[in-house]
Each structure stands twice: as structure tokens, then as C-alpha cells.
Amino acid sequence: MSKKEKLINRLKTKPKDFTYNEAKTLLESVGFTESNKGKTSGSRVVFIEHKTGLKVELHRPHPGNILKRYQLDILIENLKKLEVI
Numbered sequence: 001m002s003k004k005e006k007l008i009n010r011l012k013t014k015p016k017d018f019t020y021n022e023a024k025t026l027l028e029s030v031g032f033t034e035s036n037k038g039k040t041s042g043s044r045v046v047f048i049e050h051k052t053g054l055k056v057e058l059h060r061p062h063p064g065n066i067l068k069r070y071q072l073d074i075l076i077e078n079l080k081k082l083e084v085i
Contacts, residue, residue: 003025003029004026004029004030007022007025007026007029008026008079008084008085010022011023011026011072011075011076011079011085012076012085014069014072014073014076016066017066018066018067018072019065019066019067020058020060020061020065020066020067021065023058023067023071023075024047026075026079027047027056027075028047030049030079030082030084031049031050031051031082032047032048032049032054032056033047033048033050034046034047035047035048043059043060043061043062044057044058044059044060045057045058045059045060046058049082052082054078054081054082056074056075056078057074058071058074058075059071
């Protein structure tokens with residue numbers, strides 16, 4: 001099982017300890033690139049899939065690295081749109 005498949009399976013269980021770094025790795029493995037919205041974006045990050053133009057907007061968690069439940073729902077919803085899940 002590849003790292004991508006492991007991350008997808010982990011995400012689908014909606015764990016309480018899914019990290020931003022895991023989300024970034026997963027999104028990049030399916031074709032997204034990370035883009036900050038400029039100098040004033042703060043912790044807001046957009047991941048863009050250039051083939052379809054799909055955008056996933058997340059807030060980089062701070063001070064920790066754990067994503068909130070609604071962010072996991074956003075990830076799952078967008079990965080379903082790409083038919084990855």
C-alpha cells in the first residue's frame with residue numbers, strides 16, 4: 001500500500017490527530033500545489049489542482065499542527081470531487 005493510499009484511508013476515518021503536514025502530502029500526491037495568498041495571507045493557504053482548477057482553502061493550524069474536524073470534511077469533499085476517494 002502506497003503512502004498516498006495510507007493517508008487516504010487514515011483521512012476517511014477522520015482521526016483527531018490528522019496533521020497539516022499529512023494533508024499537504026496527500027494533496028500534493030494527487031496533483032495540488034500549495035499557494036499562499038500573498039504577504040498578508042497569514043495562516044490561510046490555498047491548494048490548487050491545475051488540471052481542473054479545483055481549490056482547497058485551509059488555515060494552517062497554529063500553534064499546533066492538528067487539523068480541525070471541519071477541515072477534514074473539506075479535504076474529503078474535495079478529494080471525492082476528484083474521484084480520489
